Amino acid sequence: MRSNRHSRAHARRLFATLTACAAAAATFATSQAQAASVEVLHYWTSGGEAKSAQLLKQMLEQKGDTWVDFAVAGGGGGNAMTALKTRVVAGNPPAAAQIKGPAIKEWADQDVLLSIDDVAKAGNWDRLLPPEIASVMKYKGQYVGAPVNVHRVNWLWINADALKKVGAQPPATWDDFFKVADALKKAGITPVAIGGQPWQEAETFETVALGVGGAGFYKKAFVDLDQATLKGPTMIKALETFKRLKAYTDEGQVGRDWNMATAMVINGRAGMQFMGDWAKGEFTVAGKVPGKDYLCVAAPGTQKDFTFNVDSFVFFKVKTPGVEKGQKDMAGLLMSPAFQEAFNLNKGSIPVRQDLSLAKFDDCAKKSSADFKSAGASGGLVPSWAHDMLVSPAVEGAFYDVIGNYWVNKDETAEQAAGKLAVAAKTN
Structure with missing residues (x-):
């Protein structure tokens, strides 16, 4: 009997111990779920962008979530996309990733993305976003x-002192532009700053094409990929205008980063630069004031048009419990007024939300916002193919190659380049 009592007592002690362990394990599991990490793949690694990533991290952690940074620098996001593909193929995607344009649909087609429609409905996104971006x-x-922001791509940045030195006004037409460029060249100032990188050449050509042909032509060529338009007379004229710019650039452009080209305009070595509004951040860091030290004007012929580039995040389906809460918290924060204002003040872009006050923003941002709304109303709002917003990566890469080769090849004609663009549009 004694041994039975001893066995029963031992069993009770063992049961109590196991129960305590199970309770502790459950508590630990619950705390792990509540504090589940949200791994965020992004390429905001410089200047105001990095500052904004830190702000988003703080805001997310205030909601009880944990941010795990997965920053991949370089390549304008290309390196980040390579890292993302590797992780998804391995069955271990990050919780959130910075991607944009047609790539969103491509990932969604693979049934790997989390729907955030409940967050969007609660936040009235359909009312706050322009339909061109919501779609x-x-x-x-x-x-x-x-979505996080709206960048305007078709800007022309001008050193105000250089313009005064040659007694010129900001060019509104291409004829005006080349007259100003001639005057700057005569004064010993490089007229156009550019970096010899494929995306910079493509972006400049995209802006020239919009200015030469208008939004209707742009849509037919780059949205519809219409063969006759791609190799037609307006495209040939756009390519000829683009190639004319080469004579007004400097020899040191090969491999130059965009911000180094912007620095040439800031310090007066160059007079003008075609670049999206992320260039404004460089002027701001250098203590320059819009309207006084530099001018932001729509590129020649594009005053009523607006090529947009939108940064955005998607959220991948992950197996770890509790992560979905953090993902949806982050989705809501990205569209929150506080983040939209702070992020875009840092980055040089404008809020994608249409209901925010721009009281804290500078004149360039206010002009961008006004032009964005008027272009949306008039049909002049178009996505930037040079910045991943429109065509497939394969077609974009093929366009890059055609434009880059044409830029450096003295013997290639505009007719030949136009024919190659039409072929490139068929790339799978």
């Missing part, structure tokens, strides 16, 4: 992407 963020009618 990019949706898949089969549901939001899977959260």
Whole structure:
């Protein structure tokens, strides 16, 4: 009997110990779920962008979530996309990733993205976003992407002192532009700063094409990929105008980063630069004031048009419990007034939300916002193919090659380049 009592007592002690362990394990599991990490793949690694990533991290952690940074620098996001593909193929995607344009639909087609439609409905995104941008963020009618900002690509940045030195006004037409460029060259100032990198050449050509042909031509060529338009007379004229710029650039452009080209305009070595509004951040860091030290004007012929580039995030389906809460918290934060204001003040872009006050923003941002709204109303709002917003990566890469080769090849004609663009549009 004694041994039975001893066995029963031992069993009770063992049961109590196991129960305590199970309770501790459950508590630990619950705390792990509540504090589940949100791994964020992004390429905001410099200046104001990095500052904004830190702000988003702080805001997310205030909601009880944990941010795990997965920053991949370089390549304008290309390196980040390579890292993302590797992780998804391995069955271990990050919780959130910075991607944009048609790539959103491509990932959604693979059934790997989390719907954030409930967050969008709660936040009235359909009312706050222009339809041209909302449609990019949706898949089969549901939001899977959260937009952060709107960049205007078709800007021309001008050193105000250089313009005064040659007694010129900001050019409104291409004829005006080349007259100003001639005057700057005569004064010993490089007229156009550019970096000899494929995306910079493509972006400049895109802006020239919009200025020469207008939004209707742009849509037919780059949205519809219409063969006759791609190799037609307006495209040939756009290519000829683009090639004319080469004589007004410097020899040191090969491999130059965009911000180094912007620095040439800031310090007066160059007079003008075609670049998206992320260039404004460089002027701001250098203590320059818009309207006084530099001018931001729409590129010649594009005053009523607006090529847009939108940063956004998607959220991948992950197996770890509790992560979905953090993902949806982050989606809501990206569209929150506080983040939209702080992020865009840092980055040089404008808020994608249409209901925010721009009281804290500078004149360039206010002009960008006004032009964005008027272009949306008039049909002049178009996505930037040079910045991943429109064509497939394969077609974009093929366009890059055609434009880059044409830029450096003295013997290639505009007619030949136009024919190659038409072929490139068929790339799978």
